[in-house]
Amino acid sequence: MQNFWPSSGFSQLQRNARGWMLPTDDYLRLFLVRPELALLPESCRAEQTLHATLQDAPTRPVPDAELQALQDDDARESYGLFLRFRDGLLDAGTLEAYYLSLFRAGSISIPPLFIDLLAQAIVRNLLDDATDAYEVRAAEMLFRPQRISTEEGQVLAGDRDRLDMLNDHGGLGDFGRFLAEAGAPLRSIDMQVLSDSNAPDYWEASERHSFLLDLRHEVTNDLSHGLVFTMTRARSGLKALARVLEKWVQHFLGAAVTIRPLQKVDDEAWRWHVGLDIDATALLNDLYEGREVAPERMQRLVSLFRLDFVEPQEMRADVAGKPVYLGLMMNAERVLRLKPQNLLVNLPLRAQV
Template identity: 45%
Template sequence: MTDFWIASGHHLCDRDADGRLLPTPDLWRAFLARPELLPPEEACEAERALHAALLRDPLRPVGEAELAALADPDAAENWQVFLQFRDRVMAQPTLEAAWIALYRGELRGVPPLFLQMLTQLVTRAALEGVEDAYVLRAGECLFRPQRAAIHQGALLLADEEVVEAAAREGDFGTLGRLMEEAGTPTRAVELDVLADPDPAAYAARSDAHDYALDIAENRPGQHALARALEHFIRHVMGERVAIRPAAVIEDQNWSWHVGLDTEATAIANDLWHGREVAQARLARILWLGVLEFEEQSRVLPRAAGKPVYLALAMDNAQRLRLKPQNLLAGLPLLAVEEAS
C-alpha cells in the first residue's frame, strides 16, 4: 500500500494487536520539533535547556520549579499546557483511547492544534489499508476545515488552509473562480479535483491537502465520506456501522440524528422539533447520511433497530468544519457499564 499523511507522524507510533496507536518517544520528539514548541531566539537558557532535555527524554517529568525558572511567564505557561496534554495522552492505553478521554473530559486549555494532530493520527490509523483515494481524501474532512463551492452540479470541498494560502499568492485557475463565487478571494495556485480512485497519485500529494473533493449526489466523494465515517467509528469507537448517503430525510418516525458540525446540529434540531427553517438555511446542508448499527446490544432501547441520520453543513461563509467528536457524544449508545 502507498503511504499517505506521512507528516502526521503515524510511522512514529507502535500498534497494539487491534491496530490502535501507541505513542513512542519519537512521536513526542516530533511534537517538540514543531515551531510552536521550538524556543525562539530570545528564549532564556533555562527554556533552551528544558527543550533539549525533553528531546533527549520526551517523557521525563518536569516539576513546577523547573517551569518557574523560565524567564518568560508566557513560555512557562505554554510548556505547562504541552506537558499536561502529554501526560493526559500517556495516561491512556492508546491514542484512540486518549482521543475519547479528551473529548469526554475537560478540553479547556488544550490547544486546538494538538487536538487536530491527534485526530489526524487516529483517522490515519482508521484508514490503514484503504485503497480508495476518494475515501482517503474524504478522511481529511475529519481533521481539516474545508471551504465549499457549489457550481454547475458540482459540490466541491477544498482545504481551507490551502485555499487561504493560495489566495495570498496568485491565480487559482478554474477552481479558484468557483471559490471566488463562494466568497473566497482568488489569488492562489490552481487546485485539482480528485478524479481517480487510485491511491498512488493522491498519496504523493496527501500532505499538501491540495485536492478538492466533489461530494455532490451520486458522485464518488459523497459515498467516500460515508466510508470514511464507517472506518473511523469502527476503529476509534469499536462499533460496526453501515452508512449510506441520502438526499433528504423523509422518515415520519425520525427518532435520532447527529449533526456533524455546529451548523448542521442547529438545523437538524430545529427540523426535529418541527420549527420552520428558511430554505436558504436548509441549503447549507451539504451531505446527509443514514447510519445503521450492525450490533444492537449497545444501542439505546429507544433507538434500537432505527436509523440514525447524520447531517453535515456549511456556515454562512461556506466553511465546513466536521467534528468527529460529535459522533462520540451523539450516537445513541449505552454507556459501557450499561451495555455490560
C-alpha cells in the same frame, strides 16, 4: 501500501493488541519540532535547556518552577499546553483512549490543534491499508477544516488553510473565481479536483492538501423535451466520507454500522440524529422539533446521511433497529468543521453492564 501523511506521526507510534496506538518518545519528539515549540534565535537559556532535555527524554517530569523560568510568555504557555497534552496522553495509555476521554469528561483542557493532530494519527492508523485516494482525501475532513463552494452545479471541498494561503500569497483572488476553473489542473494555484485520472498523484502530494473533493452525490442531466435523468455518482466524495466514518465508529466503539448519503429525511418515525458539526447539530435539532428554518440556512446543508447498526441489539432498546440520521453543514463563512467525536459520544449505544 501507500505512505500518506508522513507528518502524522503514524510511523513513530505502535499498535496494541486492540489496534489502538501507543505513544512513544519519538512521537512526542515530533511536537518539539513544530513551530509552536521550536527554538528561535531569541530563545532564552532556560528554554534552550528545557527543549534539549525534553528532546533527550520526552516523558521526564517538568517542575512548574522550570516552566516559570522561561522568559517569553508565549513560550511558557506553549510548553505548558504541550506538557498538559503529554501527561494526559501518557495517563490514558493510547491515543484513542485519550481522545475519547477528552469528550466524555465534559471539559476540554487542550487546544483544538492537539485534538486535530490526535485525529489525524488515529485516522492514518485505521486507513493504513487504504488504496482508494478518494477515501483518504475524504478522511482529511476529520481533522482539517474545509472551504465549500456550491457554484455551477458542483459542491467542492477544499482545504481551508491551503486555499487561504494561496489566496494570500498566490494571487488567487476570491474563491468563486478559482472555482470557475476548478474542473482541470490549475498550475497557477496548484489545486485540482480529485478524479480517476489524477488520483495516483494524490499519494505523494497528500501532505500539501492540494486536492479538491467533489461532494455531489447525484448528477442531473437534462435530456431535453422536459426529461431529466438523475444518476448517483459512483465516485462521490460523500460516499468516500461515509466509508471513513464507518471505520471510525468500528475502530472506537467496536460497532459495525453502515452509512449512506441521503437527499432528505422522509421518516415520520424519526427518532435519533447526530450533527457532524455544530451547525448541523443545531439545524437537525430545529427540524426535529418542527421549528421553521430560513431557506438561507437550509442551503448551507452539505448533506444528510443515514446510519444503521448492523446489529440492532447494540443500540438502546427504545431505538433498536431505527436509523440514525446525520447532518453535515458549512457555516455562514462557507467553512465546514467536521467533528468526528460527535459520532463517538452521541450514538444511541446500549449501556455496557
